[in-house]
Amino acid sequence: MSNTLKKVLIVLGVVGLMVGSRFIAGMDEIPPISIAPEVVFRVAGYPVTNSLLLTLLADVLLVGLAFVATRKLRNGEGLVPRGLQNFAEMSVEGIYNLCRSVDRRNVDRFFAIAATIFFFVLFSNWLALLPGMGSIGVCRTHEQALVNPVHLEEQPVESPLEGAAPGEHTAEEHAAGPCGVDDEGHELVLVPLFRSPSADLNMTLALALISFFVTEYFGFKAFGLGYLGKFFNFKEGPIMAGVGILELISEFVRIIAFTFRLFGNIFAGEVVLLVMAFLLPWLLPLPFYGFEVFVGFIQAFIFMILTVAFIAMALTPHHPHGEVHEHPTPS
Numbered sequence: 001m002s003n004t005l006k007k008v009l010i011v012l013g014v015v016g017l018m019v020g021s022r023f024i025a026g027m028d029e030i031p032p033i034s035i036a037p038e039v040v041f042r043v044a045g046y047p048v049t050n051s052l053l054l055t056l057l058a059d060v061l062l063v064g065l066a067f068v069a070t071r072k073l074r075n076g077e078g079l080v081p082r083g084l085q086n087f088a089e090m091s092v093e094g095i096y097n098l099c100r101s102v103d104r105r106n107v108d109r110f111f112a113i114a115a116t117i118f119f120f121v122l123f124s125n126w127l128a129l130l131p132g133m134g135s136i137g138v139c140r141t142h143e144q145a146l147v148n149p150v151h152l153e154e155q156p157v158e159s160p161l162e163g164a165a166p167g168e169h170t171a172e173e174h175a176a177g178p179c180g181v182d183d184e185g186h187e188l189v190l191v192p193l194f195r196s197p198s199a200d201l202n203m204t205l206a207l208a209l210i211s212f213f214v215t216e217y218f219g220f221k222a223f224g225l226g227y228l229g230k231f232f233n234f235k236e237g238p239i240m241a242g243v244g245i246l247e248l249i250s251e252f253v254r255i256i257a258f259t260f261r262l263f264g265n266i267f268a269g270e271v272v273l274l275v276m277a278f279l280l281p282w283l284l285p286l287p288f289y290g291f292e293v294f295v296g297f298i299q300a301f302i303f304m305i306l307t308v309a310f311i312a313m314a315l316t317p318h319h320p321h322g323e324v325h326e327h328p329t330p331s
Contacts, residue, residue: 125296128196208258
């Protein structure tokens with residue numbers, strides 16, 4: 001058999017496997033896509049969502065990895081880094097050098113917050129791509145899955161087993177989804193145990209607010225009330241006054257941009273993976289998984305580097321006539 005014929009057969013086999021997988025293991029319908037996070041359970045009435053669970057898991061893993069990577073240093077060992085310690089030091093040093101290239105004088109001030117943002121967003125994005133993160137869950141009614149239940153009266157659904165022959169699927173059973181109905185006849189939906197925190201607007205808004213307040217904190221700490229002269233500059237004419245007002249508006253618009261940039265990219269990735277798994281569940285999602293791994297990294301990088309850039313801008317003193325003096329000395 002020639003090499004050309006072998007390649008053709010391999011390609012035909014892959015295509016056949018992809019097409020056949022749609023009929024062998026494909027879903028009957030695309031599961032419902034929810035923008036809001038779903039409630040997995042409640043503690044003292046407080047809703048614990050699937051995005052919050054993955055946030056806690058990412059925090060625990062980050063703390064655990066930091067503890068394991070530095071345990072030899074605490075014992076007076078590890079002067080020659082190896083294994084996980086070597087990888088951790090290389091990662092931290094790479095981020096430090098990157099931040100230092102943006103603002104060499106003030107890097108020690110904001111490096112900790114920048115590295116924390118990067119590692120948290122990266123870990124949470126990548127953990128959400130692990131198998132089972134979107135498919136393993138618990139069955140809840142629509143109202144139980146809401147953070148703020150609307151308490152609408154639900155129409156009981158007739159039991160799908162009534163009047164059906166053994167092994168026969170009725171229209172009601174199909175409509176009720178894989179979870180079926182509860183004892184009261186209410187339709188149950190599958191609520192995944194874990195969901196990417198970046199696909200939750202609450203989390204991305206919280207990160208955007210942290211970035212915003214940290215930036216303003218460093219600005220006021222470095223220049224005091226003189227920091228406001230960057231926005232309210234009425235001594236240099238109406239044009240510079242307008243520029244200052246626009247810059248003040250951009251400070252708050254940045255919160256919205258940060259929030260929806262991270263949320264939009266990660267949520268869109270979840271939808272794409274779900275649709276690809278519905279169309280051809282075995283092989284077609286693989287390249288999209290690889291792409292989402294890259295997107296998860298690049299979104300963490302962008303969020304971090306923009307935060308660093310904005311902090312560096314806040315620490316750059318503004319002077320009349322466009323004069324920019326040296327950065328303040330780190331305290």
